Amino acid sequence: MAKTRVHDLAKEYGMSSKEMLGHLLDMKIPAKSASSTLEDAYVSIVRKQLEPILEARAAQIEAQKKAAEEAKAAEEAKAAKKAEAERIAAEERRERERAEEERRRAAAEKERERVEAERAAAEKKAAEEAEKNRVHDTAPKSIPSFTSLLDQIAQQEVVLKQQSEEAAQKKAAGQGRSRRAESGRGSRHAAPAQGAAQPAAPGATPSTDEASNGHKHSKKGRRGEGAGEDRYSRMAREAEAYSHTHPHSHVVEEARVAVEEASRESSGRRKRRKERRQQQAEEAAKEQRIEEALANDQDISQLDTVKVPQGATVSELAELLGAPANDIIKRLFLLGTPLTLTESMSDELIELVADDLGRDVNVMSKEEENSFTFYDDPADLVPRAPVVTVMGHVDHGKTSLLDAIRHTGVAEGEAGGITQAIGASQVSVKGRRITFIDTPGHETFTAMRARGAKVTDIVILIVAADDGVMPQTVESINHAKAAGVPIIVAVNKIDKPGANPDKVRQELTEYGVVPEEWGGQNMFANISAKKKIGIDDLLETVLLQADVLELKANPNTFASGNVLEARLDRGRGSVATMLVTRGTLHVGDAVVAGQAYGHVRAMLDPKGNSVTQAGPSDAVEILGLSSVPMAGDEFRVFQDDRDARDLADQRALKARIEEQNRVKHVTLENLFDTMADAEVKELNLIIKADVQGSIEALQDSLDKMDQSEVRINTIHSAVGAITETDVTLADASNAIIIGFGVRPEAKARAAAERDGVEIRSYSVIYKAIEDIDAARIGMLKPTEVEVQTGVAEVRDTFKVPKVGIAAGCMVSEGELSRDDSVRLVRDGIVVYEGRIASLRRFKDDVKSVKAGFECGIGLENFQDVKPGDQIEGYRIERVARTE
Numbered sequence: 096m097a098k099t100r101v102h103d104l105a106k107e108y109g110m111s112s113k114e115m116l117g118h119l120l121d122m123k124i125p126a127k128s129a130s131s132t133l134e135d136a137y138v139s140i141v142r143k144q145l146e147p148i149l150e151a152r153a154a155q156i157e158a159q160k161k162a163a164e165e166a167k168a169a170e171e172a173k174a175a176k177k178a179e180a181e182r183i184a185a186e187e188r189r190e191r192e193r194a195e196e197e198r199r200r201a202a203a204e205k206e207r208e209r210v211e212a213e214r215a216a217a218e219k220k221a222a223e224e225a226e227k228n229r230v231h232d233t234a235p236k237s238i239p240s241f242t243s244l245l246d247q248i249a250q251q252e253v254v255l256k257q258q259s260e261e262a263a264q265k266k267a268a269g270q271g272r273s274r275r276a277e278s279g280r281g282s283r284h285a286a287p288a289q290g291a292a293q294p295a296a297p298g299a300t301p302s303t304d305e306a307s308n309g310h311k312h313s314k315k316g317r318r319g320e321g322a323g324e325d326r327y328s329r330m331a332r333e334a335e336a337y338s339h340t341h342p343h344s345h346v347v348e349e350a351r352v353a354v355e356e357a358s359r360e361s362s363g364r365r366k367r368r369k370e371r372r373q374q375q376a377e378e379a380a381k382e383q384r385i386e387e388a389l390a391n392d393q394d395i396s397q398l399d400t401v402k403v404p405q406g407a408t409v410s411e412l413a414e415l416l417g418a419p420a421n422d423i424i425k426r427l428f429l430l431g432t433p434l435t436l437t438e439s440m441s442d443e444l445i446e447l448v449a450d451d452l453g454r455d456v457n458v459m460s461k462e463e464e465n466s467f468t469f470y471d472d473p474a475d476l477v478p479r480a481p482v483v484t485v486m487g488h489v490d491h492g493k494t495s496l497l498d499a500i501r502h503t504g505v506a507e508g509e510a511g512g513i514t515q516a517i518g519a520s521q522v523s524v525k526g527r528r529i530t531f532i533d534t535p536g537h538e539t540f541t542a543m544r545a546r547g548a549k550v551t552d553i554v555i556l557i558v559a560a561d562d563g564v565m566p567q568t569v570e571s572i573n574h575a576k577a578a579g580v581p582i583i584v585a586v587n588k589i590d591k592p593g594a595n596p597d598k599v600r601q602e603l604t605e606y607g608v609v610p611e612e613w614g615g616q617n618m619f620a621n622i623s624a625k626k627k628i629g630i631d632d633l634l635e636t637v638l639l640q641a642d643v644l645e646l647k648a649n650p651n652t653f654a655s656g657n658v659l660e661a662r663l664d665r666g667r668g669s670v671a672t673m674l675v676t677r678g679t680l681h682v683g684d685a686v687v688a689g690q691a692y693g694h695v696r697a698m699l700d701p702k703g704n705s706v707t708q709a710g711p712s713d714a715v716e717i718l719g720l721s722s723v724p725m726a727g728d729e730f731r732v733f734q735d736d737r738d739a740r741d742l743a744d745q746r747a748l749k750a751r752i753e754e755q756n757r758v759k760h761v762t763l764e765n766l767f768d769t770m771a772d773a774e775v776k777e778l779n780l781i782i783k784a785d786v787q788g789s790i791e792a793l794q795d796s797l798d799k800m801d802q803s804e805v806r807i808n809t810i811h812s813a814v815g816a817i818t819e820t821d822v823t824l825a826d827a828s829n830a831i832i833i834g835f836g837v838r839p840e841a842k843a844r845a846a847a848e849r850d851g852v853e854i855r856s857y858s859v860i861y862k863a864i865e866d867i868d869a870a871r872i873g874m875l876k877p878t879e880v881e882v883q884t885g886v887a888e889v890r891d892t893f894k895v896p897k898v899g900i901a902a903g904c905m906v907s908e909g910e911l912s913r914d915d916s917v918r919l920v921r922d923g924i925v926v927y928e929g930r931i932a933s934l935r936r937f938k939d940d941v942k943s944v945k946a947g948f949e950c951g952i953g954l955e956n957f958q959d960v961k962p963g964d965q966i967e968g969y970r971i972e973r974v975a976r977t978e
């Protein structure tokens with residue numbers, strides 16, 4: 096059903112998420128935060144209820160909009176009116192100036208005419224006088240001479256010129272700047288234009304005009320006068336005058352605002368363009384992600400989800416979500432879980448905070464986090480062998496079936512008849528290969544079996560015909576179904592009297608496993624693993640199922656796949672069984688698997704043959720890794736050695752930080768429980784084992800224990816010897832260290848003694864479970880306690896008649912007694928557990944040897960002693976239970 100998020104709905108209604116959440120609360124509709132989703136039914140209720148509110152809001156918004164528009168229009172009208180008034184005033188002023196100029200010019204003309212008339216009159220009078228003098232032959236002394244008259248005229252002309260120049264200067268004072276501002280027009284060209292501002296005097300003589308303009312103007316300039324004032328000059332003058340008279344004019348202001356707006360718009364456009372480009376790039380990237388996800392059969396609905404590693408710190412989460420760390424701290428505080436930046440968060444907290452922020456997160460386990468995604472062109476894919484896992488109830492015949500398939504005697508060699516680690520084998524049927532992953536069969540190995548189903552293509556469910564469907568049969572079905580792996584049923588032990596294969600078929604239908612012949616999906620084969628009946632038929636069925644699945648992979652690329660099992664081998668170091676799922680793995684390749692890194696030094700196929708390469712669906716054991724990866728870790732080859740090393744280093748660093756944080760790890764659950772039940776006791780454990788399978792088996796059993804009174808916390812678990820770091824961690828967190836098939840290093844033992852940390856070692860898983868259970872009931876009131884007696888270091892070995900190989904030792908700690916139980920430890924791994932066959936000092940049998948003395952030790956039924964080994968002595972002391 097389609098769902099709508101609260102914040103989307105809020106946005107649609109133009110309200111904040113908070114407001115919407117308030118409405119939802121009023122309507123009693125459950126919604127936690129802005130990102131909570133609402134069912135369609137709720138959404139329609141919300142729409143109905145919010146209708147009146149919406150209408151009122153819409154009306155309000157409309158009214159506001161209208162008022163704003165009206166105010167804007169009024170403002171505009173006012174501005175226009177003001178501008179018009181100013182324009183009219185400017186026009187009037189210009190008109191006045193023009194009239195004044197006209198008047199001045201008319202006066203000057205009148206004056207010139209008067210002077211001209213006077214001059215003419217004077218000339219006439221002078222001429223008459225001269226005629227008179229000539230007639231009377233005497234020169235009258237009182238009559239002005241012609242020269243003086245000319246001088247008089249000249250003086251009058253100077254006055255006229257001065258008047259004219261004054262007028263011109265007055266005008267020029269207002270025009271000078273605008274002329275200079277006039278682009279492409281020099282002042283020499285603009286100057287004649289000022290004369291042209293007045294109506295040109297048709298009768299004006301060149302001399303008069305030149306006199307008024309200082310005789311500087313060219314003919315061209317004078318021609319311009321006739322065409323009226325230059326347009327640009329006038330505009331400039333007007334603008335200048337306007338800006339002077341109206342220094343804060345709204346027009347100027349409006350222009351400035353308009354320019355700003357325009358530039359803002361252009362930067363806004365740029366921003367929008369950039370955003371659009373970004374959006375397009377994001378969409379393209381998303382499309383590609385979707386294509387790749389589809390090609391890899393992934394869930395595309397998860398693409399917008401932020402991936403957060405399990406145990407992320409507050410600052411890491413902030414960075415991943417792109418949210419301020421303070422914001423997250425605040426939210427955590429409100430949730431009642433105050434954490435600092437460097438403290439890690441539980442899965443629930445991460446999800447709660449992210450939900451609060453309206454984000455989708457996927458809290459990834461280490462396995463998921465370390466997984467790689469590859470994309471192959473379909474053209475590069477070629478058919479590959481099926482990978483098969485045999486599952487079923489204990490003793491229904493898994494080992495016998497694998498044995499029958501391999502024609503080897505594995506079942507007889509197995510300690511206690513229980514397969515304890517994932518191995519792999521490969522068989523060839525009709526020229527086609529099938530890879531088998533050998534999963535363990537006891538109930539405690541459920542976790543590992545689940546992983547077996549994950550890496551496999553087909554599950555063979557083995558059901559004993561005499562026993563029928565049992566609890567682990569059902570579990571196996573569930574695991575296979577959860578992993579989406581098809582099930583082929585092998586009905587075993589059909590050789591037994593009373594075997595009823597059809598009854599098995601009938602029972603299985605209840606669990607959705609229906610034979611093809613009955614119209615179902617599952618292929619069935621009746622077999623006898625012991626008598627090797629029907630095995631070929633079963634294998635052919637497997638090939639048939641593989642054909643249906645059309646299994647393919649690209650072999651021509653760098654290799655990747657999964658670690659099936661890994662352990663620390665005393666001679667060879669880290670040994671890992673890898674299943675190649677893609678590409679081809681070569682000797683010499685740089686590999687990263689979990690935190691382990693290294694070059695493939697050597698490769699062995701399931702038969703123990705040395706090989707140089709392994710392709711898709713091949714399982715190989717590889718040597719050369721720096722440390723022991725975890726079963727289930729993904730591995731991949733890097734072309735550049737440095738990349739491989741960097742990735743492994745990063746992961747190791749991250750793991751260390753997480754481990755440090757784990758001690759102060761807080762979960763909501765813890766918090767609530769502690770508050771609810773202050774009496775709750777906790778048993779903290781650190782589990783170290785020789786193989787990952789043992790850890791998972793132990794953990795699985797622990798999880799099933801009743802933890803209502805005592806909570807069992809595994810604060811750390813890993814493959815390898817018990818180290819000083821483990822003891823430090825145990826000390827800091829008040830934990831007990833459980834060693835399964837491993838022993839503490841000398842430094843670790845010393846630290847444990849110093850700090851009072853308890854280390855308990857086991858070789859049988861059930862014993863460990865039993866002890867922990869006992870501890871849980873009585874909060875560690877064990878009936879048996881192991882007491883360490885002494886430790887001897889093997890310096891040399893020698894042959895002793897009847898005893899075999901004996902060890903020349905130096906007792907380094909305590910006192911070793913003849914009756915002590917012992918274990919032989921090599922590189923932190925328990926190689927042997929048993930008793931002392933002989934204890935001697937210089938050929939004499941002795942009862943005990945103290946620290947600092949040499950001795951010869953022979954072990955019961957064990958000859959493989961090597962220099963450097965440690966022999967640890969211990970006694971089991973019984974302690975009476977007090978309850």
Ligand SMILES: Nc1nc2c(ncn2[C@@H]2O[C@H](COP(=O)(O)OP(=O)(O)OP(=O)(O)O)[C@@H](O)[C@H]2O)c(=O)[nH]1
Binds near residue numbers: 487488494506591625
């Ligand atoms: N009669 C008969 N006995 C069988 C057959 N297959 C296995 N068995 C016996 O059943 C017992 C259990 O067989 P396993 O192969 O060890 O069974 P498993 O499921 O591997 O057991 P775990 O490893 O303990 O989970 C052994 O004693 C086998 O000899 C069969 O086809 N017929």
